[in-house]
Amino acid sequence: MISGPSSSQAKPDAPPEAVIQPQGSGLWAEFSELWRYRELFWTLMARSILVRYKQTLVGVLWALIRPLFTMIIFTLLFGQLAKFGEDPAAGEVPYFLLVFAGVLPWQLFSTSLTGSAGSVVANAGMVSKIYFPRTILPASACLTTLLDFLIAFALFIILMLGFGFMPSWRLVFLPGFLGIALLAAMGAGFWLSALNVHYRDIRHILPFMIQMMIYISPVGYLSSKVYGSTLPGYLKTLFILNPMVAVIDGFRWSLLGVPGALDPIAFAVSAGMVLLIFISGYLFFRKMMDTFADVI
Amino acid sequence: MSHPVIEAHNLGKRYRIRHQSSTHDRKLRHAVTRLFAQPWKIFAAAQAGKAEDFWALREVSLTVNEGAVLGIVGRNGAGKTTLLKLLSRITRPTEGRALLWGRVASLLEVGTGFHPELTGRENIFLNGSILGMTRAEVRKKFDAIVDFAGVENFIDTPVKRYSSGMYVRLAFAVAAHLEPEILLVDEVLAVGDLGFQRKCLGKMDEVAKGGRTVLFVSHNMASLRSLCQEGILLNDGQLVYSGSMESTIENYTNLYAAEAVGHTYQQQPAENPETKAELLAASICNAAGEPAATVNLTRPFSVAMTYRLNTAASHLIAVVEICDTVGTVVISTTDIDASDLHGKARPAGIYREKAFIPPLLLMPGAYSINAYVIIPKRERLVEQKQLLRFEIVDHDSHLSQITGVSRPGYISTPLQWEVNYAKS
Ligand SMILES: Nc1ncnc2c1ncn2[C@@H]1O[C@H](COP(=O)(O)OP(=O)(O)OP(=O)(O)O)[C@@H](O)[C@H]1O
Ligand SMILES: [Mg+2]
Numbered sequence: 001m002i003s004g005p006s007s008s009q010a011k012p013d014a015p016p017e018a019v020i021q022p023q024g025s026g027l028w029a030e031f032s033e034l035w036r037y038r039e040l041f042w043t044l045m046a047r048s049i050l051v052r053y054k055q056t057l058v059g060v061l062w063a064l065i066r067p068l069f070t071m072i073i074f075t076l077l078f079g080q081l082a083k084f085g086e087d088p089a090a091g092e093v094p095y096f097l098l099v100f101a102g103v104l105p106w107q108l109f110s111t112s113l114t115g116s117a118g119s120v121v122a123n124a125g126m127v128s129k130i131y132f133p134r135t136i137l138p139a140s141a142c143l144t145t146l147l148d149f150l151i152a153f154a155l156f157i158i159l160m161l162g163f164g165f166m167p168s169w170r171l172v173f174l175p176g177f178l179g180i181a182l183l184a185a186m187g188a189g190f191w192l193s194a195l196n197v198h199y200r201d202i203r204h205i206l207p208f209m210i211q212m213m214i215y216i217s218p219v220g221y222l223s224s225k226v227y228g229s230t231l232p233g234y235l236k237t238l239f240i241l242n243p244m245v246a247v248i249d250g251f252r253w254s255l256l257g258v259p260g261a262l263d264p265i266a267f268a269v270s271a272g273m274v275l276l277i278f279i280s281g282y283l284f285f286r287k288m289m290d291t292f293a294d295v296i
Numbered sequence: 297m298s299h300p301v302i303e304a305h306n307l308g309k310r311y312r313i314r315h316q317s318s319t320h321d322r323k324l325r326h327a328v329t330r331l332f333a334q335p336w337k338i339f340a341a342a343q344a345g346k347a348e349d350f351w352a353l354r355e356v357s358l359t360v361n362e363g364a365v366l367g368i369v370g371r372n373g374a375g376k377t378t379l380l381k382l383l384s385r386i387t388r389p390t391e392g393r394a395l396l397w398g399r400v401a402s403l404l405e406v407g408t409g410f411h412p413e414l415t416g417r418e419n420i421f422l423n424g425s426i427l428g429m430t431r432a433e434v435r436k437k438f439d440a441i442v443d444f445a446g447v448e449n450f451i452d453t454p455v456k457r458y459s460s461g462m463y464v465r466l467a468f469a470v471a472a473h474l475e476p477e478i479l480l481v482d483e484v485l486a487v488g489d490l491g492f493q494r495k496c497l498g499k500m501d502e503v504a505k506g507g508r509t510v511l512f513v514s515h516n517m518a519s520l521r522s523l524c525q526e527g528i529l530l531n532d533g534q535l536v537y538s539g540s541m542e543s544t545i546e547n548y549t550n551l552y553a554a555e556a557v558g559h560t561y562q563q564q565p566a567e568n569p570e571t572k573a574e575l576l577a578a579s580i581c582n583a584a585g586e587p588a589a590t591v592n593l594t595r596p597f598s599v600a601m602t603y604r605l606n607t608a609a610s611h612l613i614a615v616v617e618i619c620d621t622v623g624t625v626v627i628s629t630t631d632i633d634a635s636d637l638h639g640k641a642r643p644a645g646i647y648r649e650k651a652f653i654p655p656l657l658l659m660p661g662a663y664s665i666n667a668y669v670i671i672p673k674r675e676r677l678v679e680q681k682q683l684l685r686f687e688i689v690d691h692d693s694h695l696s697q698i699t700g701v702s703r704p705g706y707i708s709t710p711l712q713w714e715v716n717y718a719k720s
Contacts, residue, residue, distance in 0.1 A: 016395035022388055039425040047422060051413045130409040131385035132426050290388040294311060
């Protein structure tokens with residue numbers, strides 16, 4: 001039964017189910033494999049949602065508490081103390097709604113990123129013992145946070161209607177901006193989760209990174225504040241390189257119809273960055289995933 | 297006509313072993329400095345650093361036919377788990393290629409793919425989806441799995457509360473019932489109790505009879521014999537034998553016999569000695585002073601060692617340790633224990649020493665000898681573990697004659713008893 005390379009006489013007619021070789025099998029094969037594993041994708045998502053709410057006392061309430069408190073603090077900080085609330089660009093929209101519209105995608109981005117960055121290491125047991133397309137881990141960890149988002153989003157809509165703002169036709173673009181936020185989180189998640197396998201320092205760096213990012217993202221203020229400021233030009237350019245600029249501006253524009261919220265150039269640059277991060281992240285992850293089981 | 301379901305050609309897996317001193321290479325700081333110094337090497341960054349290449353598996357070619365049960369043997373570190381990991385696609389080979397016709401389920405270690413926070417029920421569905429089954433398909437098998445694993449009462453308990461035996465029971469039940477075409481089972485069943493082990497062997501047999509293929513790694517020759525018709529032997533990452541299970545096992549045991557150490561040791565003295573001391577000879581001697589592989593329980597014996605000291609040294613001692621079969625030191629004795637050599641300088645030259653072991657000290661059984669020449673707390677000039685092997689036998693059935701059965705324990709010295717009797 002042992003054979004040299006010569007003994008492939010009795011080849012079955014069917015093509016093999018799996019080919020094991022040193023290199024990957026190409027993008028197309030990978031996507032079709034991901035599709036075959038879609039059931040696992042849902043199961044993993046259901047699993048992390050279950051686990052997330054299973055042993056927490058207030059359960060789903062967490063999804064409301066975090067964005068609500070961030071919104072309140074930022075409204076006080078930027079709206080009252082820093083007097084950003086008198087921004088003419090805001091029109092008659094109350095400042096807390098502007099902030100909330102920024103907190104929504106921000107929260108989605110930061111929890112998605114945190115979840116997906118830790119996803120491979122958190123599932124070390126599975127990674128080292130069974131095969132499945134590894135990309136499922138960071139990707140499903142990202143999408144899991146959609147539930148939290150929807151809960152917070154419902155609260156937002158209630159507040160919005162309560163204060164007499166009707167959503168306009170621009171609302172149809174919201175899923176697009178949501179998609180950009182998820183792509184950004186997933187792309188960065190690909191990078192960080194793969195690096196995390198080799199360098200556990202990521203765990204310490206990430207919270208710090210996210211903390212910094214909330215201030216350089218237009219969560220507590222409007223992007224127009226930055227464009228209209230006296231900051232030097234290169235800082236303004238740096239500002240729009242932030243992927244969250246496109247997302248948050250887009251949210252404000254489509255939810256509240258803030259007139260000058262969406263600067264086309266800033267949006268294009270920022271969205272381009274998202275694409276760059278996502279593609280490079282995916283390629284990097286793909287390069288690294290074959291040996292996860294060896295080093296994890 | 298059975299056709300192959302696994303075809304491997306020259307499979308090889310190279311690991312990089314990082315040495316302790318260079319673990320800091322894994323730190324991000326170093327990766328970042330490298331990133332700026334040589335940005336084009338970013339993808340290689342994780343592999344860079346001081347590392348040694350090591351082939352855990354090399355040039356393994358094999359074909360396994362449908363319905364075969366293949367036993368895989370080899371000592372610890374031979375590459376058995378690595379082979380299963382490659383075949384189950386958990387990690388990629390460094391070279392070579394393998395083709396698989398069928399879905400693979402693997403049971404590599406305890407708790408394969410279970411999530412501790414989820415219940416047994418949820419985990420069964422999770423594993424099913426990993427194998428590419430739909431919920432409906434899993435539901436059909438569900439009762440059989442729970443029944444086989446015997447965990448009905450715990451099926452809605454998070455698996456982190458399972459005992460390790462229950463964990464394996466469920467894992468095996470899942471892997472075996474979800475109808476993979478290829479089932480890879482590593483040495484995991486040992487955790488289960490005897491009844492379950494037997495049940496698993498039966499199940500694997502059944503799986504194979506149903507036309508599916510099983511690869512079974514085990515250190516338990518009895519279960520290998522009963523389950524597998526064919527076997528392969530791995531040694532140092534190479535496939536060194538394949539054939540019937542029986543002859544594979546024979547080859548496997550021969551591997552050990554070939555290098556089993558004897559009761560004497562002889563070493564030519566070096567021409568230009570580079571070490572401060574060298575061991576020249578050692579042997580076990582029976583009561584008559586002749587080298588012997590077995591010694592009598594009721595007679596004294598001795599451990600002789602000859603070493604050459606190439607430079608003078610003080611505070612030097614020679615040590616003999618007698619160890620049991622798993623290497624636990626049973627007694628340790630030195631040449632200053634009962635002599636006036638303590639603290640004295642020893643000139644260069646050849647030393648012949650003998651440690652006398654009194655009769656009725658150790659229980660009958662197999663033992664090995666470690667020999668050392670050391671300066672305590674400072675230096676080990678000679679360090680030879682598992683240098684000799686010998687056996688203490690109970691020729692005159694001294695111990696068992698008294699009680700009629702063999703006794704447990706390490707020490708056979710008869711002890712003084714005091715027995716008082718009073719008529720209640
Ligand atoms: N991820 C890894 N990184 C580096 N070396 C590894 C890795 N995994 C295994 N090895 C090495 O590869 C060799 C083969 O290991 P493997 O687990 O295949 O042995 P085995 O035959 O299953 O042994 P055992 O009988 O103890 O289970 C060992 O020397 C081991 O140290
Ligand atoms: Mg092993």
